[in-house]
Amino acid sequence: MKLGLHYWKYSTPEDPALIAPTLARTAAVAEQAGVSRFTVMDHYFQMMTPHSTAEEPMLEGYTTLGYVAAVTARMQLNLMVTGVMYRYPGLLAKIVTTLDVLSGGRAQLGIGASWYEREKRALGVPVVPMGERFERLEETLRICLQMWSDDNGPFEGRYYQLAETLCVPRPLRSPRPPIIIGGSGEKKTLRLVAKYADACNLFGTGVVEVAHKLDVLRAHCAAEGRDYEAIEKTVMCSRRPVLEELDTFLAEAEQLAKLGVTELQVVPEQGRNPVEFTEEIAEHLLPRLAQIG
Template sequence: MKLRIFTEPQQGATYDDLLRVAQTAERLGFDAFFRSDHYLRMGDGDPGPGPTDAWITLAGLARETSRIRLGTLVTAGTFRLPGPLAISVAQVDQMSGGRVELGLGTGWFEEEHTAYGIPFPPLGERFERFEEQLEIVTGLWAAAKPFSFDGAHYRLVDSPGLPKPAQRPRPPLIVGGGGAKRTPRLVARFADEYNVPFLLPEDTAAAFDRVRAACEEAGRETVLLSAAQIACVGRDEAEIAQRAAAVGREVDELRVSGLAGTPQEVVDKIGRFAEMGAERLYLQILDLDDLEHLELIAAEVLPHV
């Protein structure tokens, strides 16, 4: 099981905050540093300092880290045209020496679209666009000759498909979500990894089974399976409660819905995800000032998984 650090900078973080967490995660031996792709704070609270752009952030981190993998969970398809997105990700992959992974999704948070003037089509159209985006991005990276595409929403004519990413045949592509039909089909067709975000273990297992079935139907081996869970680890009950309070959550709720408790409790729950086939866990870290939290997880959890 590989553990990855996953941040939500739209809740209030500068690039320097993210750099500090990414470099700490690298030093401590975590497998990857990921960030969300959002432009608006969710929930109440001070909206400052405002959003940071996911791929600009990752471009900077690509030059200020050396080992840790970098990616999005997940980039919103509504934010970027697929051609320029393929260029951006390929460039950051080159800048990092081949350490980038692209998580891509339909986009879902309507308020951030309204706040920044980004079109927000109905869900059905977003899925149609998402499927075309997956085909275009992967097609541009793979193309050995000019690439053309004629879809319902996007049309490309004789694109040179440049630049190419450093990783060949391409950076890993992550598709996530708990959808019962369209998501498993798209995972089976395009993805290298399927991620289930913030579901209970039994619901995560059911989602994994749907993807396994879709892969079997498509005639391919199952993809790498992963899950995202909020992390709240403490040496004792007081420290656990302190960390939960710092992010506005209740300990009892986090013990059910996330990875919360003592290091041994968290190791045991990670074992449940491993038993259902997960090979990676993304630990959602909400308090980016609490680097001692990362130190504790690295010392008391990471060696046992």
């Protein structure tokens, strides 16, 4: 079982001048410990939760990953996940390609339908109905795949029209950066996983629920003629404090591994210094997690 680290808050320590060195040190500790993937959110405002507010610091995601790429050498890098409405698809393919080239072939395209309407309205991002977001998501996936292929010709879609799909340099990753679609929606999200993605990222809402979502994905794969086993299964584990409930977390990880899940993502706990959290993960979790699977 692999481990990913999802870096979701920039407010600890409180001094904005410490955001960059804390991020760099956290990434360095994670990579040295054997964390397989480093991800950040694609938000302009911090999410509203019982423990966070929109006024907390938030960095633009791909700029942040570019910084992390410069201070690491092995970890996979992606947003978890790109909001489909936040960038034009051709530009998104170019951004991910740039990250891949500058990171030495470590970029992945994590993408989802986007949902946070407050930040969209605040910064002038178009707010469209959910059904349209998913239609745009599918067109975006098709555009990215074409940009990363030998077809440099036009793309004519309902929402996007590209006169050329030229992308030079090509990504270093062969044949292209892997696509990971985040979310658990059974009718649309998991269908898109079956049709386009190399990996899914499900919410860690419990073993029974994850098993159900994977059954739904298996059915979509059968309908699309896709090999279910070819899709990597990953789970975002953010609903419990990992270090405080380590034995429970590891027991659940064993059950998820039996379902075919190969990677879990954990998040630095509320109020914890991310560097210290990652050091404890390295000492207490990673050695035991590596024995699972």
